Amino acid sequence: MMRAWILPVVLVLCGAVSAAGMVLAGNPGAAAVVIVLFVAFAGVNSPLIFPRSVGALEAQRRSEADGRPVVFWRPGCAYCLRLRMRLGRRARRLHWVDIWRDPAGAAVVRAANDGDETVPTVLVAGRPYVNPDPAWVREQLSRSA
Incomplete structure (x- = not known):
């Protein structure tokens, strides 16, 4: 069961790291868009959609x-x-x-x-x-x- 969640978790973590980098660079709006996109993509690739x-x-x-x-x-x-x-x-x-x-x-x-x-x-x-x-x-x- 755990391996079904590996891809979604990795996507959320990548989105969080990317968004944190954008916030530190002074782009909080772009960071919000990036995290939303990564979370949405993680949701689509999770067992929740089935x-x-x-x-x-x-x-x-x-x-x-x-x-x-x-x-x-x-x-x-x-x-x-x-x-x-x-x-x-x-x-x-x-x-x-x-x-x-x-x-x-x-x-x-x-x-x-x-x-x-x-x-x-x-x-x-x-x-x-x-x-x-x-x-x-x-x-x-x-x-x-």
Whole structure:
């Protein structure tokens, strides 16, 4: 769980150091802008922007019951962030599994990707799709509704 927060913490620390340097140089306005930008970027790269994760076994059980896709992701993944942003509010209807928090989820992803932890991997009706187009995921979600 801790490694999911490494990038956001480093971003905030870098922003704080940069802002402190700007304040010492006499630019408090620019320092405020820099710290806000770094904090915003840290927030986007944190687990907070993603829906609540469940375990892989629970997500697969729920998916079998309601037909919704399961998304395996990890914090800091640009492709996962792209999928999350392009899905918008619909993302909350999917079952999300953070592979850094769930070893069973990481095992599912490795099994689908020849041993690699390539994410996002989307499981639809028990079949894995690696880094699918967000429009295709929306279509799969609308089919399950």
